[in-house]
Amino acid sequence: MSSGYLTRRDRSLCVRRGQLGCRLVAVLLENPVRSYAWGSPTVIPELLGRAPSGQPEAELWVGAHPGSPSTVAGDGRSLAEVIEADPAGTLGDAVVRRFGPRLPFLLKVLAVERPLSIQVHPTIEQAVEGYAGEDAAGLALDDPRRSYHDRNHKPEMAVAVTRFEALVGFDDPAAVAASLEESEHPDLVGAAAVLRDGEGLERLVRRWLTLDAGTAAQIVTALTAEASARRADPRFGLVHRLAEVYPHDRGLLLALLLRHHVLAPGEAVFVPAGVPHAYLSGVAVEPQASSDNTLRAGLTPKHVDVAEVLRILRHQPGGAVPVTPVPAGPGVELYPVPGIDELSLSRVRLTGDAAVPVPGPRLVLVVDGTAAVDGVRLARGRAAFVPAAEPDATLAGDGVAFTLTTALDQAR
Structure with a gap:
């Protein structure tokens, strides 16, 4: 040794x-x-x-x-x-x-x-x-x-x-309805009317997912044509992009209802x-x-x-x-997820010889640069497991790493 x-x-x-x-x-x-x-x-x-x-x-x-x-x-x-x-x-x-x-x-x-x-x-x-x-x-x-x-x-x-x-998640039904009301296809205009109802989102999702194959294909074809014609509209432009990969998939109907995040x-x-x-x-x-x-x-x-x-x-x-990440020490940002005991993720920016505590049980993944955790050298893309028996483990190097442990106070 x-x-x-x-x-x-x-x-x-x-x-x-x-x-x-x-x-x-x-x-x-x-x-x-x-x-x-x-x-x-x-x-x-x-x-x-x-x-x-x-x-x-x-x-x-x-x-x-x-x-x-x-x-x-x-x-x-x-x-x-x-x-x-x-x-x-x-x-x-x-x-x-x-x-x-x-x-x-x-x-x-x-x-x-x-x-x-x-x-x-x-x-x-x-x-x-x-x-x-x-x-x-x-x-x-x-x-x-x-x-x-x-x-x-x-x-x-x-x-x-x-x-x-x-x-991720359904968009505001009223906003989707406003877009569909400008359609020329009766099924899409009808969907807008359903969305205006208080329980309409669930009814429309259930209807679209359980349609027989022939009816679903007709509505998907109409939506695809609409999306191609209205590509300047962000909602329909996204459906047009998806239709180029999945041209006949009824999931396009569901995608129309979801919220876009970047x-x-x-x-x-x-x-x-x-x-x-x-x-x-x-x-x-x-x-x-x-x-x-x-x-x-x-x-x-x-x-x-x-x-x-x-x-x-x-x-x-x-x-x-x-x-939203919050500071959790020099170079460390914590991504808190309330109510989920399994997950406590941190992003660590390593500089020089400054060591960051990484008590186990913990996974450590380096995504940029190089690092070492208690003598285990990690190049970019490499990962290590730190056991709970290593409560004093530290991570040092030059680069960026993500570490994952539980959200239990006793395990941090």
Whole structure:
């Protein structure tokens, strides 16, 4: 051991054996990349300092979700296995009591080149019911018709790294109605009349999502033509853009009803359960509860479970929660999300030798420059896990990093 730090091999043995006198330490992670059609072929490879794969690379996952867990560099075991071997040492007693012996949070990098699906996420209670229902229906976890891959909720926040576009929550029904009333198509004018009613938004969403395929196709065709003719109108111009990617998708009708958000770098929005949303373009860091439960409502070739979407969808206008970072120490900004115990995200601007405390359990991801956390060196795009047994861990270097822990006071 040199300079007071364990070598990579020593670190691996320490975590594996938990032998007397051997303390748990921060570990370097290898993190999986998920390829979806909407991803960028270059953003994540550039972040990781490697050549593009030739495929769209959409999401970098940092965490212990069983669907795509990170692994310990030089060891090969998943982070989930490391935690399972010593929940108290890796997570701390307070986290285990609150969430059980599992990492309750997940950190992603999203690289959005094409719009992705309009979707909603469930509450914990809805996830438990939905998971049980799909099990009872005999759907395997890898069945493409499956929406529930675990029994957890998926509250999430998008923090813009570049300019980031999103649709989040329903727009003001009166504002949408005013745009539709100028239409020449009777179905769209009729939709405006429905929206003027006090309960009209929910009735219109339910009608549009449950239309027979032929009627839906006629209205979508009319909307697409309208959007092409009215591209100067921001609402219809956005629908026109989406129609170029998803030309016959009834999700275009739903997109017309949603609120458009544009985030500058560093700005953030939180998406609660039941709020419809779709990310359209840009790069963002996404902290969320550790879940992969997604109910798709449109703008996708994948399975759309209309009945389940309608069960969990919140039809009230709004829903997006802007998150303003607050100072939390020299170079540290905290993105507070009230009411969500799983998430406490910080953006850290590192300069010189100034060290920032990063007590575990915590994920650390460097997005610019280089850093080190208790001897684990992190180049751009690399991440580490700091266990709870390292309450005095510090992060130093030159660059920018995001750190994610729980919002429990005992775990900070």
